Amino acid sequence: MHLAKTISEVRALRKQFGGSWGLVPTMGALHEGHLSLVQRARAENDHVAVSIFVNPTQFAPGGDFDKYPRTLERDLQRLEPHGVDLVFAPANEEMYPPDFQTYVNVEEITKPLEGAKRPGHFRGVATVVTKLFHIVQPDRAYFGQKDAQQVAVIQQMVRDLNIPVEIVVGETVREADGLAMSSRNAYLSPDERRAATILYRALCAARDAFQRGERDGETLRVVMRQVLTQEPRAVVEYVSAADPLTLQELDVVQDHVLVSMAVRIGTTRLIDNFLL
Numbered sequence: 001m002h003l004a005k006t007i008s009e010v011r012a013l014r015k016q017f018g019g020s021w022g023l024v025p026t027m028g029a030l031h032e033g034h035l036s037l038v039q040r041a042r043a044e045n046d047h048v049a050v051s052i053f054v055n056p057t058q059f060a061p062g063g064d065f066d067k068y069p070r071t072l073e074r075d076l077q078r079l080e081p082h083g084v085d086l087v088f089a090p091a092n093e094e095m096y097p098p099d100f101q102t103y104v105n106v107e108e109i110t111k112p113l114e115g116a117k118r119p120g121h122f123r124g125v126a127t128v129v130t131k132l133f134h135i136v137q138p139d140r141a142y143f144g145q146k147d148a149q150q151v152a153v154i155q156q157m158v159r160d161l162n163i164p165v166e167i168v169v170g171e172t173v174r175e176a177d178g179l180a181m182s183s184r185n186a187y188l189s190p191d192e193r194r195a196a197t198i199l200y201r202a203l204c205a206a207r208d209a210f211q212r213g214e215r216d217g218e219t220l221r222v223v224m225r226q227v228l229t230q231e232p233r234a235v236v237e238y239v240s241a242a243d244p245l246t247l248q249e250l251d252v253v254q255d256h257v258l259v260s261m262a263v264r265i266g267t268t269r270l271i272d273n274f275l276l
Contacts, residue, residue, distance in 0.1 A: 037142040112248070
């Protein structure tokens, strides 16, 4: 497993290997969700690259960029058994030199949900992912369903800019009690960790209503809100029942709906979703 910290190192290593490449972009603090994507990339490609970079441009001023967990040595140990060929772990200055001034902005699909709550977030995501695609030049790139809007934004960007990479979406990996795995779960106190399962329970309530035949979008949103109100620690930022492609809220569900939410438990902001 090669560790590269500069773009020139990645390009030199990339030239040494033929065959197909899968890329798993991460911000480190790796958990089983990340590793499931690595395992899928390993199964579907000749070579696997993992990026570990806490991207400053996707954090709002006053956000948790400075305290975001950085565990490179532990991450490398976790990746070693999975047949990863290349780990790219650049410094901020390598990705954003002092004269940097070009950003990628995806328009309509970034406006609702996370985009409304985190202005500029998806500009940072789209920019860094575009850079990673150009640096590594993968055949496939692997993202988790937990970040559903991020996936939709990247898929839109790849289509619009004719980037020759296949976007592969892996299922959300969950703890035994249903909580979606996230690097930010480390911020939760034991009491907050127990309270955080309310997101999963709210999504399950919407899924159960959908399976019983409920197709009114607002009813699905009300079902989720009602469950969330049962947890006093939960501060709801949004609940959504939206079109999975456009992320526009649905009045009436036809075939598919993305039910999602953002909830603060204490000072920790958690997101989760089901695709029904």
